[in-house]
Amino acid sequence: MNIRAHGPKLYIMKVLPIDRFLNKAVNSELFYKLPNGWKMSVKHITTLYAYRQLIWQLAWSEFKMRYKNSVLGYFWSLLEPLLMLTVLYYVFSHIMKMQIENYQLFLLLGIIIWNFLSRATTIGMNCIVGKPGMIKKIYFPRDIFVISACLTALLMSVFESLVFVLFMIYFKVPLSVYILQAPIILICLFILSTGLSLALAALNVLYRDVQFIWAVFLQAGYFATPILYTLEVFPENLRSIVLLNPFARVIIAARETIIYASPMQTGDMIFMGVASIIFLIIGYAIFNKIEPRFAEEI
Known part of the structure; x- marks a missing residue:
């Protein structure tokens, strides 16, 4: 059993099977044969896993702060997409005569996904x-702030x-076996957003204009x-340009x-998977490059 302190709270962490697996992986003979870049990545993953409770606490605290002193509280999470859906559905279905099957669901799902991207990058950029x-005062991996921001979103x-x-x-839309592919899409969305947030968070430390530029990109996007x-x-x-x-x-x-x-589509799956990896690599490259300057720049 490990005891880990995080600020005023003390967490007693059980050693789970995955902890043992990660420890064995890092100390295995195969690990030492890996290239240095791979070694650093594996070690960082084990470090992040060790801080999992802090990541969750930061995410949950930020989530609660979003609705602090609000009369409707968490109900806003339900009300906001409904209000957006009502306005957009009326404009595009009645005024612009958009004819799409199950347009309410079509529109709502797009809103939810874009809201996630917008919140993850906006909260992450300012974390x-x-x-x-x-x-400045406490040392732990700085990227846990970005990961917790994406978890809040x-x-x-x-x-x-x-x-x-x-x-x-309500609309009696049947589920099919293909819904089992949804977790793959969600994972890709989370990784893409995390990679973007890492880059934006680091760049925002050096150039505060980034937050204004990104707001314009979100509106245009x-x-x-x-x-x-x-x-x-x-x-x-x-x-083909839109699909990039x-x-x-x-x-x-x-x-x-x-x-x-x-x-x-297989092509979509491959594209999203490759893009997720590229976004994460570039995001971490920018974040790690600027991280030594965080304390002096903020």
Whole structure:
């Protein structure tokens, strides 16, 4: 049994089977034969796992702070997507005459996914500059702030997803076996958002303009990504460019597997997987490059 202190609280952590597995992996003969870059990655994963309770505590604390002193509290997580859906559905179905099967669900799922990206990157981008005391006085892996920020966004999306489930039941949309592919899409979405958040969090320490530039990108991306309409709305010569956006593929794949009972396209799966790895590698490269300057810049 390990005892680990985190600030004023003391956690007693049980040694789980996965702890033993990670310890054996790091101390194995095969581990020492790995290239140095791989060794550092494996060691960092074990370090992050050791701080899992702190990551969760930071995520849950941030989630609760979002609704502190709010009259409706957590109910806002349910109300916000409903209000957005109501306005957008009226505009695009009644005024612009958008004809899409199960358009309410089509629209709501796109909103939930984009909300997750927006919150994960916005909270993650400000997680370093917003905690100068902890950054300067306490040492632990700084990326746990970014990971916990993405977990906070995930918690908010879980509440929003309850609305989506209720809509699925109300409109009697049957589930298919292809919904089992949804976790793959969710994992890719989380990794993509984490990679972006790592880069944004580090760059925001050096250049505060980043937060304003990213806000513009999010607004533009909302309309440049097939959230409100299908991919077919775009001119044929632009569709391949739209699909270079991995979040567009995430939204399309999620709709196909969850709403329309269709399998995820192999090309989409490969693209999302490769993009997730690239985003995470680049995000960590930027984060690790700037991290030594965090204390002096914030």
